Amino acid sequence: MNFPKLYECDPQKNTECNKRNCGNPCKYTTRKEFSREPSEKMTPELAFMVLDATRRERCEDTPRTRAACNVAQGALYLQMKASPYPDGDENVLACQNCKSGEYLYNEDGNRNSFCGQCGKAIDWGEEADK
Structure with a gap:
């Protein structure tokens, strides 16, 4: 059977539900404007876990x-922030993904949000300032 896309119904928003519209009163609706807000925001970390082959279901x-x-997991991995680490040289930090320290700063010395070599998101937390 081919069913329309269903959303989790919010009974407070769904003024048209008469318990016969979708067959599942107060559970699902085909109208997005009557749907609940997602309970958790999809982050790169959560999407990465969902796409993990060991956890993937019903696909x-x-x-x-x-x-x-x-491919999607690889792209999401690059968006997951990682702190740079000391690469052995004094006062030089390196990307955790590609191990390069040459591309974490731009030409004027400002920190990049992403590694210039591999594209990994960089978390410049307080630990990196030490």
């Missing part, structure tokens, strides 16, 4: 699907 397991999930 058609084909080579194409696996490849798409692997």
Whole structure:
């Protein structure tokens, strides 16, 4: 069967629900304006975990699907912030992903939000200032 996209119904918003619209009173609706707000914001970390092959559920397991999930996971991994670490040279920090310290700063000495070599998001927390 081909069902329309269903959203979790918010009974406070759904003024049209007469317990027969969708067959699941106060559970699902086809109208987005009557839906609940998502309970958790999708972050790169959460999406990365959802796409993990060991946790993936109810997804058609084909080579194409696996490849798409692997590409998406790789892109999400780069968006997950990581703190730079001392790479051995005094006062030089390096990217945790590519181990390069040459591309964390731009030409005028300001810190980059992403590694200039691999694209990994950089978390310049207080630990990096020590």
